[in-house]
Amino acid sequence: MQYRRLGRTNLTISTIGYGGLPLFFEPPDKAIQAIHTALNEGINYYDLDEAGNQFSPEKVYRDGGEKIGAVLKERRDDCYLGVKSMRQTYEELKEDVDLALERIVKGTKREVIDIFQLAFLDTPQKMEIVLSHNGGLRALEEAREEGKINHILGAAHNPRTMIQIITSGKFDIVEFPFNIIENEYTRKVIPLAKQHDIGTVVMKPLGGGQLASVADYSLRWILGHEITCVIPGMRSEEEVRENAALGTTLTPLDTKEYEELEKVGEQIGKEYCHRCGYCLPCTQGIFILGVMDFLKSPLLSREKKRMAYKDIVARKMTSPASSCIECGECVARCPFDLPIPQLMTQAAAMLEKE
Ligand code: SF4
Ligand code: SF4
Numbered sequence: 094m095q096y097r098r099l100g101r102t103n104l105t106i107s108t109i110g111y112g113g114l115p116l117f118f119e120p121p122d123k124a125i126q127a128i129h130t131a132l133n134e135g136i137n138y139y140d141l142d143e144a145g146n147q148f149s150p151e152k153v154y155r156d157g158g159e160k161i162g163a164v165l166k167e168r169r170d171d172c173y174l175g176v177k178s179m180r181q182t183y184e185e186l187k188e189d190v191d192l193a194l195e196r197i198v199k200g201t202k203r204e205v206i207d208i209f210q211l212a213f214l215d216t217p218q219k220m221e222i223v224l225s226h227n228g229g230l231r232a233l234e235e236a237r238e239e240g241k242i243n244h245i246l247g248a249a250h251n252p253r254t255m256i257q258i259i260t261s262g263k264f265d266i267v268e269f270p271f272n273i274i275e276n277e278y279t280r281k282v283i284p285l286a287k288q289h290d291i292g293t294v295v296m297k298p299l300g301g302g303q304l305a306s307v308a309d310y311s312l313r314w315i316l317g318h319e320i321t322c323v324i325p326g327m328r329s330e331e332e333v334r335e336n337a338a339l340g341t342t343l344t345p346l347d348t349k350e351y352e353e354l355e356k357v358g359e360q361i362g363k364e365y366c367h368r369c370g371y372c373l374p375c376t377q378g379i380f381i382l383g384v385m386d387f388l389k390s391p392l393l394s395r396e397k398k399r400m401a402y403k404d405i406v407a408r409k410m411t412s413p414a415s416s417c418i419e420c421g422e423c424v425a426r427c428p429f430d431l432p433i434p435q436l437m438t439q440a441a442a443m444l445e446k447e
Contacts, residue, residue, distance in 0.1 A: 099294075100289075104292070106292075106321060109323060111136055112142065113142045115326040116160055117143050128160065129168075132168055135337065135340075137171060138172070138173050141154075141174065142177065150188060162197040173207040174197070174206060175207065176208070177211075181219060181222050184232075190209060194206065205241065207244065208242075208243065209236065209244070210247070211246070215369070219254075246294070251368070251371075252282050272304060283318060283319055292322075294322050295324065299311055299325060307357050310351075311354060312336065314351070362429075366431060375422075378416070379413075383411055384436075388443060395443065403444075414440035415437075
């Protein structure tokens, strides 16, 4: 495995990290086995993701505690842990840090969260809240002073807020989606992070699973850029070994391989939502990017998608896709010219019809 310096944190982390989302859907024994394999292969960064549980203080970090938490009890020195919070206020972040400590790292050799993430900093409004006196960042700064966490990471899907995160000077590391389709980060974000000596973690390297047919090429293309680490989601020991090998050889793409990756990217790109949020707010309250994720992601079965979708509609995190009145306001704002009303119709058919 090859390692790189994670910006000013001075941590040395593996070029391939572990994107933990798929393990949320696996039973603990299988998940634990996959994590052990990753650590054996030299992967030393685990990025926890618990899907919808992230929004619920009763459930959050319990699944992580059963899986990565169990591994860390034996192998704390082999792994840096990244934990995220989807919430935003001072009180919420204070609570999440304490829950993560209690549920994941308590009883391990090093009872500290290596990297704590403020996730989904996708809109200027959320940035304003997080950076304000009553915002979550202050809670993380205090937690760092108290030795509960070591480093603060800002994650977003939007290059515009990503620039704000970097230039705020408050974050040690950033995490953003980057792949052949979402390649706008090469222009400003990656060079700016380097200039500020901020570590860069790449999420969604396979476009939420849509680039799975060219996974090898996609990861190699990303690793050819000046980023620190890429965190593909991995479900099985086999996937872990395949990806770890790519982080060991770091073989650049040849022209033919690049052309094939580009071709697949172009096909998918026509209906690919970059989750940048420029289309919001929807006049009917649809959380357009969230609905798009359910529509396009191949990672979950249709049944699981329907269950998760019903849950976020019930929690009023989005209006149903079927409430789209085709007003077109979002289309005018989408920089990628996506046919949003048609996609909402498709989503309603997939997620709402029995
Ligand atoms: S076209 Fe549909 S999704 Fe777009 S803003 Fe109007 S109601 Fe919302
Ligand atoms: S629909 Fe367009 S504007 Fe909205 S999040 Fe997706 S890519 Fe961005």
